Amino acid sequence: MPTNQQIHLVSRPSGEALASNFKLIVSETPALQDGQVLVRHHFLSLDPYMRGRMNDAKSYTAPQALNEVMGGGTVGEVVESRNPKFAVGDKVVGMGGWQQYSVVDANQLGALRKVDTTLIPLSAYLGAVGMPGVTAWYGLVKIIEPKAGETMVVSAATGAVGSAFAALSKARGCRTVGIAGGPEKCRYAVDELGFDVCIDYKLHHDAASLSKALKDACPDGVDGYFENVGGMVLDAVLLCMNAFGRIAVCGMIAGYDGAPLPLSHPALILTNRLKVQGFIVSEHMEVWPEALKELGTLVATGKLKPRESIAQGLEAAPEAFLGLLKGKNFGKQLVKLA
Template sequence: MPKNRQILLDNRPDGEATTSNFKLVASETPALQDGQVLVRHHYLSLDPYMRGRMSDSKSYSAPQPLGEVMIGGTVGEVVESRHPKFAVGDKVAGMGGWQEYSAVDASQPGLLRKVDTTHVPLSFYLGAVGMPGVTAWYGLNEIIAPKSGETVVVSAATGAVGSSYAALAKARGCRVVGIAGGPEKCKYAVEELHFDECIDYRTHPDVKTLSKALKQACPDGIDGYFENVGGYILDAVLLRTNAFARIAVCGMIAGYDGQPLPLQNPSLILINRLKIEGFIVSEHMNVWPQALQELGTLVAQGKLKPRETVAQGLDAAPEAFLGLLKGKNFGKQLVKLI
């Protein structure tokens, strides 16, 4: 059996996460039992939610156990199978974690699914046509529920979620405004992701200046907002919301190191009769087939052109992950394992 290199969570961060929180080990891949398949991972997904799992504070899911392989989405190829519905050579997506191989009980629903790479590249099933894309789909459709002509905004606009959100919102006839970090990302958002406008938060580093920029970009106010960041960006958006605006709260990356993120003007929730709803996409598996079908079609039609940042080799995963938390990636952050 092939050697399997793995990255474990060795200890929990005290404040900011560091590479010393992780440990690289090697082990033998196990002999397969009936119903299992062995997957050779081609790509590993890095996502902001992983930072929350590293801590043992109260959250929507159990913390990542110490001494175990870091959680994470993977795509790859079946290299051995003892399950009748999976054959050697099948391309698959699952949650194999930060390792080169995984032995998966394919009889358990939802652990592994075949993917078609005819029109959609394999890596896209970790981004635009995977969990991040479905996240954008759910927040937009089930919480914001925009009408044609409404203005919707998203933070972290050029990431895996934001880029999918733009394509989905444009397909519904919305005016779409993004918030991203740096002129290159904003240029990409407008020219390739078809945002109507994109605001560089780095040139608007406080509530007052960002709110002014939002007023210019959203002259008719904001009807829907998809929140990935929190902090002063949320405060600035709240100042520009229309009555009965809807806010889908997906992430609060500004607070992932443990610092509190108080609201400056919570009275706006009442004044504008806002609907604010947090959600976890894994709790809504019923929408995944419909969402993935639309996202795959948008990619095949060239209406969704997500960008990827790819680190090479399992050893690069910790540094790439820490870079993701600081916005150093451009588009979906991946680790290529072969």
């Protein structure tokens, strides 16, 4: 069995996460038991939710254990199998974690899924045709419930979730407005992702200024908002929401270092009779087949062409992850392992 490199979480951050919270470990891969397969990971997914799991705090999922492999989504190839459902060479997606190889009990429901790379790149199964894409789909379709002609807004617009949101929203006949950081990202949002407008939040130092720009971009107000950021951005959008608007709350990256995120105008939730609903996409596995079918078609037909930021090698994962939390990535953040 091959020698395996892993990255462990060895300490919990106090405030901002640091590279020193992680440690590169070399370990021996255990021999396979009946029902198990050995997967060589090609790509590791880095996602904002991982920051919350680094804390030892109550959340929707258990904290990441110390001195164990950091959890995360992976795609790769079966290189050895003692399970009749999986053959050597099968391309698979799973939660292999921050390591080069994983030993998986392939009989465990949902532990490993075979994927077709004929028309869809393997890496896309960690982004547009994976958890981020389904996250966008669920928030839009099941919570916001868009109608043709309405105005949809998404923050972190050029990330893995935001880019999928744009394609799904435009397919439903909605005016689609993004909020992103920097002129290059905003140009990409409009020119390649199909947003009608993209607002550069870095040009605005407070919610009032950002809200004015948003009102100019959304002359008919905002009917649906997909929240990834919180803080000033949420304050700005709340000022533009129409009566009976819907807000799907997916992430609050502005507060992931533990700082409180007070709302400036919470009364608008009442006066505008807004629906505000948080969700965790892994709690809605029943929608994944429908969502993945639509997302896969969008990617295969070229209607969704998300960008990827790719760090090279497992040892690059911590710095790439810290960069993701600061918005340094452009599109889906991946680590190439093979």
